[in-house]
Amino acid sequence: xxxxxxxxxxxxxxxxxxxxxxxxxxxxxxxxxxxxxxxxxxxxxxxxxxxxxxxxxxxxxxxxxxxxxxxxxxxxxxxxxxxxxxxxxxxxxxxxxxxxxxxxxxxxxxxxxxxxxxxxxxxxxxxxxxxxxxxxxxxxxxxxxxxxxxxxxxxxxxxxxxxxxxxxxxxxxxxxxxxxxxxxxxxxxxxxxxxxxxxxxxxxxxxxxxxxxxxxxxxxxxxxxxxxxxxxxxxxxxxxxxxxxxxxxxxxxxxxxxxxxxxxxxxxxxxxxxxxxxxxxxxxxxxxxxxx
Numbered sequence: 001x002x003x004x005x006x007x008x009x010x011x012x013x014x015x016x017x018x019x020x021x022x023x024x025x026x027x028x029x030x031x032x033x034x035x036x037x038x039x040x041x042x043x044x045x046x047x048x049x050x051x052x053x054x055x056x057x058x059x060x061x062x063x064x065x066x067x068x069x070x071x072x073x074x075x076x077x078x079x080x081x082x083x084x085x086x087x088x089x090x091x092x093x094x095x096x097x098x099x100x101x102x103x104x105x106x107x108x109x110x111x112x113x114x115x116x117x118x119x120x121x122x123x124x125x126x127x128x129x130x131x132x133x134x135x136x137x138x139x140x141x142x143x144x145x146x147x148x149x150x151x152x153x154x155x156x157x158x159x160x161x162x163x164x165x166x167x168x169x170x171x172x173x174x175x176x177x178x179x180x181x182x183x184x185x186x187x188x189x190x191x192x193x194x195x196x197x198x199x200x201x202x203x204x205x206x207x208x209x210x211x212x213x214x215x216x217x218x219x220x221x222x223x224x225x226x227x228x229x230x231x232x233x234x235x236x237x238x239x240x241x242x243x244x245x246x247x248x249x250x251x252x253x254x255x256x257x258x259x260x261x262x263x264x265x266x267x268x269x270x271x272x273x274x275x276x277x278x279x280x281x282x283x284x285x286x287x288x289x290x291x292x
Contacts, residue, residue, distance in 0.1 A: 026274045030267055038266050045273060049284040054172070057161040058265045060114070060284070062171040064143075069168065073103065073122045075134040079234040084285075085112045085244045089181040089229045094133055095204030097197045101128040103138045104201065106188060106226050108153065109181035110245070113252045113283060115160065116173035117153045117186050121145075141168045148191040155179050175265045175283070178252040180245075182228065189223040198222065255283075 030038070035055070042053045050066025053059075062068070078090050088109025095102050100123050107118040122138035123145075141147075150164035153172060163172045192198040198220050205215060205222075209230030216223045258275065259268035273280040 023275065026271060027261060029274065030270060035266070038270055042266060042270060042273075045280075046284055049281075051171075051173075051284060053266060053269075054161075054163065055266070057163065057172065058174075059161050059163075060171075060173045060175065060265075060269075061163055061165075062118075062167075062169050064146075064167060066169065069140045072137055072139040073105070073120060074137045075234065079236065081234075082236050082240045082244045085248055086110070087181060087241055087244055087248070089184075089226075090233065091208065091226060091229045091231055092133075093201065093204045093208050094128075094130070095200040095207075096127055097200040100124060100126060101136075101138075102197075102200070102204075103133075104190070104204075106186065108184045108186045108226065110179055110248050111173060112248060112285075113178075113255050114173040114175055115153075115155065115177040115179040115184070116171060117151055117184070119149050119151055119167075119170045119188060119190070121147055121149075121168050147193075150189040152187040154185040154187075155183055175269060176252055176255045176259070178249050186226040187223070188226055189221060191219075191221040193220070195220070255279075 033041070039053055039055055046052055046060065047063065048067075050062055050068050051060045052063050054061045075092075081088065086109070088107045088111070091106040093104045093106075095104075103120075103122045103124075105118075105120045105122075107120075109116070121141050123141060124136055124138050128136050146166045146168055148164075148166045149170045150162065151170060151172065152162040153160045155177075160174050160177075161172045163170055190201070192201060198217075201222065202212075202215065202217070205224075206212070210224065214224055255268075255272070259271050262268045262271060269280065269283075272283070
C-alpha cells in the first residue's frame with residue numbers, strides 16, 4: 001500500500017515537472033517570435049476554419065472565402081445554435097428587391113468562449129412569401145454584390161471592437177470573454193448600391209419593428225443601434241440555454257487561467273495552440289450549421 005502511494009506521488013511529481021518544462025518551452029518559443037510572425041502563423045492556422053486575426057482590434061474575424069459561404073442561411077441554424085454553445089440575439093430583416101427576397105441578419109451574443117457579433121447578407125432565388133421565410137434556404141451573395149458594412153460592439157459602456165469591411169458576412173469575436181446578449185450593444189452601418197435597395201431595406205426594417213427615427217440615413221448609408229431584438233426569437237429549451245451559458249462561463253475561466261501569462265489574444269491563442277491543440281481547434285469552430 002505504501003509502495004503504491006509512493007509510486008503515485010512520484011508519477012505526479014514527474015508529470016508536473018514535465019508539464020512545467022513544456023510550458024516554459026512554449027513561452028520561450030513565443031518570446032522568440034515577432035508580431036508579424038505570430039500573426040502570419042495564426043492566420044495560417046485559422047484559415048481552414050474560415051477566420052483570420054485582426055491585429056488592430058485583437059479579435060478574430062471571418063474571411064470572404066470562408067467555407068461557411070457555401071451553406072448560405074436558414075432559420076434552422078439559429079434554432080440549433082444553443083446545441084453548439086451559442087447564445088445570441090438575432091434580428092433578421094427581410095425585404096424584396098430586383099425580383100428577389102433578401103435577408104440581412106444581425107447577431108450579437110456569446111459564441112462558446114467568445115463574445116461576438118455578426119452581420120450576414122443573403123438572398124433567395126426569387127420572391128419568397130413571409131410564411132415561408134422560416135423554411136427557405138437563403139444563399140450567400142456573390143463578390144459583385146458585397147456591401148460596405150461596419151459594426152461596433154459594446155458591452156455595457158465598454159467598447160470591445162470596431163470592424164469595417166466590404167463583405168457578405170462581417171464578424172468579430174473577442175476570445176476569452178463572457179457576456180450576456182442583453183448586455184451588448186451593436187452599432188451597425190450598411191451602404192447600399194442604389195436607392196431602390198436602400199428603400200426596400202428601410203421598409204424591411206419598418207416591418208421588423210423599427211421606427212423611422214431609430215434609423216440614420218445619409219445618402220445610401222443606413223446606420224442604427226441594435227440593443228434588444230424587435231423580432232421574435234427562435235423557441236429554444238430554457239434549460240439548454242442555461243446549460244450552454246454555464247459551460248461557456250466555465251470554459252472562459254479555464255481559457256483565461258491556462259493562458260494567464262498573456263493579456264493579448266494573439267499570444268493567448270497561439271499559446272493554447274501549442275499547449276492544447278484540440279482546445280484550439282474547438283475554439284475556432286464558430287458555426288451555426290447543424291451536423292449532417
